[in-house]
Amino acid sequence: MSQDTSSESHSLHLLNPPLPFDMKLRMQQTTENDGSVQRIQNTARTKFAQREKSYTEAFGDRQTDVKTLAGQIKQHTLDHLDQYLEQFIQSATKSGMKVHLARDAAQARKICLNIAQSHGCKCCIKSKSMVTEEIQLLSALESGGIETYETDLGEFIVQLDGDAPSHIVTPVIHKDRESIARTFRQKLGAETTSDPEDLTEVARQYLRNVYRKADLGISGANFLVADTGTIVLCTNEGNGRFVTEVPPVHIVVAGIEKVIPRINDLSLLLKLLARSSTGQPLTVYTSLINGPTQHGDPVSTHEINVILLDNGRSNLLPAPTRSLLRCIRCGACLNACPVFRHAGGGHAYGSVYSGPIGSAITPLMRGVSNYSDLPKASSLCGSCHQVCPVNINLPQQLINLRQEAVTQQIPSRLESLIYRLFALCLRYPFLYRATSYFNKLFTRLGGISTGAHDQFSNRKWVKHAPWLFRHWTTCRDLPTPTSKNFQHWWILRNRGSSS
Amino acid sequence: MNHRESSSNAHASTHPALTNMGGCNQQEFLTRLKDPLEVTPTHDEFACPPILDDSIFRTTASDEDVVSRFVSQAKAAGTQIHETNENDLCSTINRILTNHKCRNVSLGFVDSPMDQRLRAYFSAEKKLDICPPSSDNSSYLFNVDAGITDVCAAIAETGSLVITTQSRHFRSISLIPPMHIAVVNRKQILADLIDYFDAFRDDVKPKPGFSTLFITGPSKTADIEGELVVGVHGPRSVHIVLV
Amino acid sequence: MRISGYHHCESIPHGQHGFHKQHRSSIDLRIALFITCLADNYFPRSGIAVVKILEYLGHEVIFPRIQTCCGQPMYNNGYRKEACQLARRMIKLFRDCEIVTTPSGSCASLVHDAYPQLFTEGTQDHEAAVGLAKNTYEFVSLLKDVLDVDLTQLGARWEGIATYHYSCHLRHIISQADVERLLNNIEGLEYRQIESADQCCGFGGTFSLHYPDLSGSMVREKVRNIAETGAETLICHDNGCTMNIAGACRRQNVAIRIISPSELFAESLGLLERGAEL
Secondary structure, rough: OOOOOHHHHHHHHHOOOOOOOOOOHHHHHHHHOOHHHHHHHHHHHHHHHHHHHHHHHHHHHHHHHHHHHHHHHHHHHEEEEHHHHHHHHHHHHOOOOOOEEOOOOHHHHHHHHHHHHHHOOOOEEOOHHHHHHHHOOOHHHHHOOEEEOOOHHHHHHHHOOOOOOOOOOOOOOOOHHHHHHHHHHHHHHOOOOOOHHHHHHHHHHHHHHHHHOOOOOOOOOEEEEEOOEEEEEEEEOOHHHHHHHOOOEEEEEHHHEEEEEOHHHHHHHHHHHHHHHHHHOOOOEEEEEEEOOOOOOOOOOOOOEEOOOOOOOOHHOOOOHHHHHHHHOHHHHHOHHHHHHHHOOOHHHOOOOHHHHHHHHHHHHOOOOOHHHHHHHOOOOHHHHHHHHOOOHHHHHHHHHHHHHHHHHOOOOOEEEEEEEHHHHOOOOHHHHHHHHHHHHHHHOOEOOOOOOOOOOEEEEEOOOOHHHHHHHHOOOOOOOOOHHHHHHHHHHHHHHOO | OOOHHHHHHHHHOOHHHHHHOOOOOOOHHHHHHHHHHHHHHHOOOOOEEEEEEEHHOOOOOOOOOHHHHHHHHHHHHHOEEOOOOOOOHHHHHHHHHHHHHOOOEEEEOHHHHHHHHHHHHHHHHOOOEEEOOOOHHHHHHHHOOOEEOOOOOEEEOOOOOEEEEEOOHHHHHHHOOOEEEEEEEEHEOOHHHHHHHOOHHHHHHHOOOOEEEEEEEOOEEEEOOOOOEOOOOOOOOOEEEEE | OOOOOOOOOOHHHOOOOOOOEEOOOOOEEEEOOOHHHHHHHOHHHHHHHHHHHHHOOOOOOOOOOOOOOHHHHHHHHOHHHHHHHHHHHHHHHHOOEEEEOOOOOOHHHHHHHHHHOOOOOOOOHHHHHHHHHHHHHHHHHHHHHOOOOOOOOOOHHHHHEEEEOOOOHOOOOHHHHHHHHHHHHOOEEEEEEOOOOOOOOOOOHHHHHOOOOHHHHHHHHEEHHHHHOOOEEEEEEEEHHHHHHHHHHHHHHOOOOOEEEHHHHHHHHHHOOOOOOO
């Protein structure tokens, strides 16, 4: 099963747009469909609430301490990443796994194809993995003559449609059941209603036929344990297990940041992952894979390959941005972020990684000047930091990126001039007072009075502000300063009391 | 493990496997990481990772009624629980199979006596076909109505079954058939995930072919409009027979 | 730092409430007010309320008149050098003040979190920044944590149905529950919680100008949630949020009076006349 070229290029365009990426333009498209926006909002809100409930039940007052500890463990691993990777390579190799190192996406794709071709693989089943989207593996496999099937229900639908996932955890939340039913009828020839149970049954039967013939399985990994060389995979549908248990050859593609030091660290991190993602104590299936099976049976996994991927992650290793690599891809920040919800979900970010984490890592991995819109599309509310299980200070990272953009002179000269002039006015009380005075004078010219008698409450409201402030008045009125300001009050009061 | 030793071993044995599929040389790959890391004050000595202080993240105390907690958590995950005793074990399993009109099953027991007991019971009953566990071709599992296994542990905190397996048959028996029945002894129930990683340390160290599975309920998804559907790729139902 | 006890000033009019007078031992503090550029020009009443309350409690308010702005717009938008200049100015101005208070949670949190980071550790600037960070209190947290104010004992009274918007930058300063407790200590106040009270209103400073559609979508949701409470008054905890929400309420014809917590407390103690329109 493969996509036709036009739908393939559509999905590539969604996640690999023309650069520099124009987020406002993209948001015009992603917020067009009200139903889609509503579904994304509802899912995000539900998961946000479920996460909250589950954390309170599990950890009560200790929530902050738990997240701090998890953050410290991940930070420590990153601080010694080269050493832990070495340890993982050694442990995994000792267990009989073959470890490969890919500096970038092209090399990772090449390794996968070489492995597949060396075994004469013809049919590949894939489980959901952000990193395989990142390296655009699907199209590479198909171009290499390997029939490839996404097996996660959401990704399966995305593949059939030539679409792209809109959320790290629930990839097709932007689609409604009718459109999914249409896809199944058209692309699979299935006769089905639009009931989610019927649709799931269609996918189950179709893919079970594929599982029987698959000779290659490709998955990601949630964690890679350095001391034991264990691969950890957390899934809910069971397709992840098919991919890792049935075909004779298994390839794991994982970012270098997935390494954790000890097997016991899982006792903490597993508790946090599913709770942060969907509010469950654990995902339905958590597999700890320690090596290939030994029976030599043609349909069991007798070779496991692990591809450790850099692809720009080493750009984040310098100390100021290192904490971003702690991310365990739970999606909690997406669900908490009001911008994600109002922007129409993951497609608005023009990258595999969306939401607050995507806004921070995408510019660093793909170029600050290419994605300068992303760090600015945030009100810095801090919800993301509050929910992050590994305590990443995302708002600070976004501010740092804005600083980097200024250093690289990315904002327009006009914008920079305005901020600098504004700062100048604020440094000198005389200029500050002059600016306040003229601001009041000009904005009140066009305003509608509230009629308040108190000069410290008397203001006007402007319906259509000019120039820069026109953006404000697209959706709300702009208040003008009051007739008299606080400084006036203070002066008057002290004059009064001293006389 | 002393990591200075391990790193020198790794250099000594840079496996051809690392590069023969077109991958990067280990030294080249890791050098790119070392530059930003060497600035870190503690990078010179291999400092120990932070201590895992249980008291911070334990969710289920060992002195809690772990059986009740396990039952309620498992039910919350969609598992069906059948409480019984040793004597009635076989008949309980038989009843589940009969109620769901199962004709053939596959057994995946690590505990041989339990395996023998069930086989004896089912052949006496003559109602069920037991598919052989060691066939050359595991596609037989696609035609099996139920897979029956024991477990190595169960976790009360999450309502999970823990199955550590070596052979492919034991692994996929809890995946491919539409029903999974697991026999759990009350004594096997641990309070918290922490207890599993403490008690079963050796089990999770790499032994060739070993894998450990945590199973928490039947397979599920909420991918379509956020509506929960139970029974996706894995089993549609999971039954725990608690003895 | 915890100071208990307060002094009731006989000379301040009681207003129409007739509450009890409490005479306790007094410890007078000198508290510097950092008014913030927004409050100075747009919401002076919130600053007036702060002064009146602190003087009512028996403390002296100092107001360095040459103050301007903490530099938040510069800092948040990446103009670090300019932010440093404004921070230095601010630090110098309030250097000798033991307690500094501000009605703005976002400005207080900038001083706490960002100011120390702007300067290299070990330098005098850094030391001074840390010093100011320790001495700066958002006004409601000053009342609760430093002055230990008990509104019930003061006889605070305010009749009406009110709701409350918890601003994002209060997260590390004071919890929503703590503020709600203070509101519930005011006799006569019927408090109704907004659904998702702690959800961002969409102001985000210049975010509201850079991304008007996103900001607009967020504030519309906030206004919907506020309107659903049926409250007549919204207690809005940060001036930026107030500008945003008030403007959106007007645009959507949602009639609601919006005041800051300091104004509410001042009204409830008879220090400010209720009824001035926003």
